[in-house]
Amino acid sequence: QVQLVESGGGLVQAGGSLRLSCAASGRSFSMYTMGWFRQAPGKEREFVAAIRWSGGGTFYTDSVKGRFTISRDNAKNTVSLQMNSLKPEDTAVYYCAAKWGSAHDLGIMNEYPYWGQGTQVTVSS
Secondary structure, rough: OOEEEEOEEEEEOOHHHEEEEEEEEOOOOEEEEEEEEOOOOOOOOOOEEEEOOOOOOOOOOOOOOOOOEEEEOOOOEEEEEEOOOOHHHEEEEEEEEEEEEOOOOOHHHOOOOOEEOOOOEEEEE
């Protein structure tokens, strides 16, 4: 089992950058596939990015490709989301999620049994 704690959210102007971090407790962090999801007010939670447990593959939703980068540091039990060129439509609560081993579909919420509490990202225009 793993516990997740996000940090790094805040208020930023459009075009700015933020770096979110997710700290994981527990053992064998390297064996978890990690994902970032977000939920804007009045909208469903949606997939943002994911990185495989092996670190061998990263995946992004189309709207963030070229702007966001997901990475992991298995020695520090952390996964990060570097967000550049932020837009007002990126405003949401961002959640870190984890799944032991591989995932059939990295973009599906139900694949991830473990979730953090979320961190707010607000992008002003």
